[in-house]
Structure formats: structure tokens, C-alpha cells
Amino acid sequence: MDSEADPEQGLSSFGLNSSQTTAGAVNKPPLNWGRDFGLNGATDAAPASKRKAKKAKKDALPEACTPDDILWREINVILGKDYVDQVLLEGQERHSPFKYHDEAEFEVVAMSSTGNGLAKSAEAAHPWVVAIPFVLPGEKVRARVYRNDRMYSAADLIEVLEPNTELRDDSGVQCKYFTRCGGCQYQMVPYAKQLELKRDVVVKAYNNYAEMPATAIPTIESTMPSPLQYNYRTKITPHFEAPNRHQKKEESNYLDTGERPEWFKIGFNQVGQHKVMDIEDCPIATPIINETLPAVRANAIKNLFQYKKGVSLILRDSLPQPDDVEALATDVEKHICLTDHRATARERVGSYFFEYPNGSFFQNNNCVLPSLTSYVESRIFDADKSGSPPPTHLVDAYCGAGLFAITLAARFDTVVGIELSAESIRAATRNAELNHIPSSKIKFQAGDATEIFRTVKSFPPSETVVVIDPPRKGCDWVFLKQLLAFGPRRVVYVSCNVHTQARDVGMMVNLGGYVLESVRGFDLFPQTAHVESVAVLRLE
Numbered sequence: 001m002d003s004e005a006d007p008e009q010g011l012s013s014f015g016l017n018s019s020q021t022t023a024g025a026v027n028k029p030p031l032n033w034g035r036d037f038g039l040n041g042a043t044d045a046a047p048a049s050k051r052k053a054k055k056a057k058k059d060a061l062p063e064a065c066t067p068d069d070i071l072w073r074e075i076n077v078i079l080g081k082d083y084v085d086q087v088l089l090e091g092q093e094r095h096s097p098f099k100y101h102d103e104a105e106f107e108v109v110a111m112s113s114t115g116n117g118l119a120k121s122a123e124a125a126h127p128w129v130v131a132i133p134f135v136l137p138g139e140k141v142r143a144r145v146y147r148n149d150r151m152y153s154a155a156d157l158i159e160v161l162e163p164n165t166e167l168r169d170d171s172g173v174q175c176k177y178f179t180r181c182g183g184c185q186y187q188m189v190p191y192a193k194q195l196e197l198k199r200d201v202v203v204k205a206y207n208n209y210a211e212m213p214a215t216a217i218p219t220i221e222s223t224m225p226s227p228l229q230y231n232y233r234t235k236i237t238p239h240f241e242a243p244n245r246h247q248k249k250e251e252s253n254y255l256d257t258g259e260r261p262e263w264f265k266i267g268f269n270q271v272g273q274h275k276v277m278d279i280e281d282c283p284i285a286t287p288i289i290n291e292t293l294p295a296v297r298a299n300a301i302k303n304l305f306q307y308k309k310g311v312s313l314i315l316r317d318s319l320p321q322p323d324d325v326e327a328l329a330t331d332v333e334k335h336i337c338l339t340d341h342r343a344t345a346r347e348r349v350g351s352y353f354f355e356y357p358n359g360s361f362f363q364n365n366n367c368v369l370p371s372l373t374s375y376v377e378s379r380i381f382d383a384d385k386s387g388s389p390p391p392t393h394l395v396d397a398y399c400g401a402g403l404f405a406i407t408l409a410a411r412f413d414t415v416v417g418i419e420l421s422a423e424s425i426r427a428a429t430r431n432a433e434l435n436h437i438p439s440s441k442i443k444f445q446a447g448d449a450t451e452i453f454r455t456v457k458s459f460p461p462s463e464t465v466v467v468i469d470p471p472r473k474g475c476d477w478v479f480l481k482q483l484l485a486f487g488p489r490r491v492v493y494v495s496c497n498v499h500t501q502a503r504d505v506g507m508m509v510n511l512g513g514y515v516l517e518s519v520r521g522f523d524l525f526p527q528t529a530h531v532e533s534v535a536v537l538r539l540e
């Protein structure tokens with residue numbers, strides 16, 4: 001179905017409509033497949049001087065799927081392809097109508113995928129985009145420009161002059177640092193609307209990055225909500241900078257006082273800056289994390305003059321050390337907070353237990369994981385209308401501590417998982433034991449995901465499902481090429497970056513003969529602009 005003809009496929013109520021985002025309507029910079037995937041190995045000759053190199057870097061369009069590129073494509077949609085092409089031809093793309101610290105009134109016309117409002121400069125003769133945080137489409141706002149870039153300026157919000165009352169409810173804001181801390185973007189948006197905003201991000205990502213016919217993109221499903229919208233986050237990593245040479249000289253003023261110099265901040269980055277702000281409480285983190293944070297901060301303050309480098313602390317919500325697994329099962333409400341990177345974290349997902357090293361990867365929103373894993377299961381088994389017998393073999397690529405392999409193992413005869421981190425693989429193997437899955441059925445292997453295709457040579461592709469959950473950069477070409485050569489019956493692609501997911505899915509559809517059955521966003525991070533996405537493909 002053409003996305004222009006499908007109102008469902010459009011960007012609901014947040015500015016960009018479907019006709020503006022039809023695949024191919026934007027002048028896309030090339031996706032840089034050669035560079036990303038080493039296809040042609042050719043690179044531009046090294047510029048003769050540093051100055052030239054700097055200019056070349058500034059002139060080059062952003063690399064595909066980077067935050068700059070995502071915004072660039074959104075700017076193209078707002079300003080129009082022909083106009084942007086003309087400005088690029090004239091070399092006027094950095095000719096901003098604004099000077100540093102200019103203040104002006106703006107009308108917000110759309111949302112960016114990173115949660116900023118995007119306004120179009122009111123000066124009709126000089127169309128230009130202004131990105132402003134904490135504002136919503138339809139709002140009239142006052143903002144101050146602090147940076148000019150290619151065809152857009154970044155601005156700080158000064159005041160919302162005319163709020164969009166359908167989208168904004170400031171009474172929902174729970175954090176006193178909201179609009180200063182860079183962590184959350186959407187606390188002022190009622191939750192149902194946050195889910196719609198996130199669906200729009202998925203729609204835009206597929207329109208802008210999948211490079212496949214609009215008719216091959218199914219209607220993007222509504223975003224799966226998180227059962228908790230605050231107090232859900234099971235890991236936070238507040239950080240701080242070590243004192244500099246001048247600050248070190250103040251040490252004697254603070255010895256044994258327990259006081260903190262004004263310049264020593266422990267927390268998260270300020271909006272749009274690489275500057276840490278002090279955070280003593282984070283309402284999206286779980287209660288045990290917030291109970292533990294003051295002691296962790298006090299300890300860092302006590303030792304602050306001993307740090308030579310910046311430090312990233314870790315606070316992880318965990319189940320307590322089990323004497324035995326049965327006891328743990330009856331005492332699941334008691335939580336502890338781990339602050340040592342080497343400690344073993346434990347959590348329960350539905351009826352499964354997982355252990356993993358505190359410093360390694362595990363999903364950060366425990367309460368939504370049962371919906372995520374059962375959704376993946378239902379898309380593998382219930383959505384298959386082919387009438388053929390259910391699949392028997394499962395490959396969990398980028399498996400971490402075994403989340404998908406273990407929660408799906410009961411439905412398969414043979415399961416393998418692969419993961420780069422050896423410590424996560426040790427945890428996955430232990431998790432299989434913990435959940436009574438026989439080692440004859442499930443195996444985990446440490447290594448690059450591409451290596452799994454040697455292991456699964458004996459798997460029947462028509463009976464095999466591959467789950468992939470790569471890091472933000474997505475799959476590399478070597479992996480995709482081997483996946484397509486293997487040709488599993490179904491692929492479930494779970495991703496924390498819907499843009500690289502859309503790019504990879506487009507490759508699988510265009511080159512591998514896969515049909516994209518469904519795409520659904522999952523809200524693992526309420527109050528933020530982030531969305532996870534699950535795409536399901538079947539081989540025709």
C-alpha cells in the first residue's frame with residue numbers, strides 16, 4: 001500500500017504528514033554502504049592539508065544513520081527537496097539568518113526523532129529550521145539560538161507562548177531537573193501521546209532509511225507501552241569529572257569536612273552540553289536505586305580529590321544473592337542496588353531468572369521485558385499462517401546473557417546463541433542451567449555474530465528462526481550477506497536504533513527475498529524520545 005494513500009501509515013498528529021515522508025521524496029545522501037560495510041574498499045584520497053581536511057569534513061553530508069543524518073533528512077522534509085538542493089548548489093547551506101544568541105518567536109511544525117521540536121524560520125525569503133528542546137508541534141515559542149549548522153540552528157527554549165494543549169500537560173512532569181537534564185525529553189507529554197510520538201519515529205525511519213517500496217512497508221503497529229512510566233529504569237550511570245589542576249589545589253579546604261566544592265557535580269549531562277549537572281534523585285529510576293544514590297554520591301564526594309580521571313558510576317537494581325533459586329522465587333519483591341561493576345546482577349523476566357555481570361549488557365526496563373519476549377514468541381509462532389509445521393531451530397545472534405534464547409527455548413528443539421562478550425556468554429550458559437534448559441538443547445558461543453553461520457550449517461533453514469538484536473550501529477554487511485545466504489524461514493530483528501534497523505531490513509527485503517511482516521515500537525524508556533523496535537520478516 002502506498003504510504004500516501006494509507007492514513008494509518010502517516011505521522012499521526014505531529015506535524016509531518018505522510019505525503020511529506022513518502023520513501024524517495026527526500027534527496028537522500030547516499031547510505032554509504034561502501035564505507036559502512038567495506039563493499040568497495042575505496043576511500044577518498046587524503047586531503048593535502050589539515051585545513052582542507054577540516055573543510056572537507058564540514059562540507060560532507062553526514063554519514064548515514066548518524067543523529068546528524070537523521071536530522072538532515074528531517075530538515076529536507078520540512079524545507080523541501082528542491083529548495084535544499086538549490087541552497088546546496090549555491091553553497092549557502094551555512095548562511096544562517098540568525099546570529100549567536102539571537103532571540104525570536106517560532107512556530108513548531110514537527111518533532112525530530114531525538115525529541116526536539118523543529119520550527120521553520122518565519123522569514124519566508126530565507127527558509128531555515130530551528131531545533132528547540134521541550135517544545136511540541138503546533139506551539140508558539142520563544143527561543144535563543146546558540147549554534148548554527150547546515151540549514152538549521154539549535155536554540156534554547158526561553159518560553160512557551162502558546163502551548164499545544166492536546167499534547168502538553170506540564171502537571172505530568174515529575175523531575176525538578178526536567179528541561180535542564182539531558183536525560184528526558186517528554187515528561188510534559190501525556191503517556192498515550194508519547195507512544196504516538198514514538199510510532200511516528202518508527203514510521204519516519206522506515207520511510208527515510210529502508211529504501212524499499214512504500215507498498216512493502218506494513219502499517220507500523222502502535223507502540224507497546226511500558227507498564228511503569230516512572231521508577232522503571234533498572235540501571236543508571238551517573239558520572240563526574242576528576243578535579244583539574246587548579247581545583248586540586250583546594251583539597252586542604254575540604255579535608256574531612258564532608259562538603260562538596262560547588263564545581264564538583266555528579267549526575268547526567270545538561271541538555272545539549274557535555275557538562276555534568278548534579279542529580280540527587282532520578283524519578284525514572286527504580287526506588288532502590290534512588291534510595292542508594294545519596295550514599296554513592298557521598299562516597300564519591302569523600303574521595304573526590306583522589307580521582308585522576310572522570311568516573312562513571314553504576315547503580316543497578318537487582319534481586320538479592322540467592323541461597324537457592326526456589327527461595328529467590330518466593331522473595332522477588334526484595335531488591336538490592338549493586339554499585340560494583342564486577343558484582344553479579346540478577347533479575348526475573350516472567351518465570352525466568354537471569355544473572356549477568358553488573359557491568360555487562362542487560363535491558364534496562366525489567367517491567368516491559370515479559371511483553372517484549374512474549375511478543376517475539378507470538379510473532380514467530382502465532383503469526384505464521386503458512387500452515388507448515390512450527391520451526392524447530394532457533395539462532396539468537398547478539399544474544400547477551402541469553403534473554404531471547406532462554407525465554408524461547410521451550411518452543412524449539414535446538415537453540416544456539418552467539419555474542420562478542422565472553423563474560424555475557426558465561427552468564428548465558430549459567431542462565432540456561434538456572435532455568436533448567438538441558439545443555440543438549442541449548443549452546444552459547446563467544447565470538448563475532450558472523451561466526452554463527454559456520455555452527456548452523458546443519459540447521460534446516462526452512463525450520464530455523466534467527467533473532468537478531470545488534471548494537472546501535474546495526475548489522476554489518478558480512479553478517480547480512482551470510483544471513484541471506486543461509487536463508488532462515490523467519491527473522492525477528494530487535495533493535496535499539498530503528499534507523500539502522502530500517503536500513504538492514506531494506507537490504508533483507510531488496511536482496512534476500514524477505515517480506516517485512518510487521519514492525520512495532522516498544523517503549524523501554526518512557527519520558528525519553530528513545531524507542532526500541534521489533535521487525536519480523538519471513539522468507540517467501
Ligand SMILES: C[S@@+](CC[C@H](N)C(=O)[O-])C[C@H]1O[C@@H](n2cnc3c(N)ncnc32)[C@H](O)[C@@H]1O
Nearest residue numbers: 361398399400403419420421448449469470471
Ligand atoms: C542490544 S544488546 C542485546 C543483547 C541481548 N539480546 C539482550 O536483549 O539482552 C547487543 C549485544 O550485542 C553484542 N555484540 C556487539 N557486537 C557484536 C558482534 N559483532 N557479534 C556478536 N555480538 C556483538 C554486545 O556485546 C551486546 O551484548
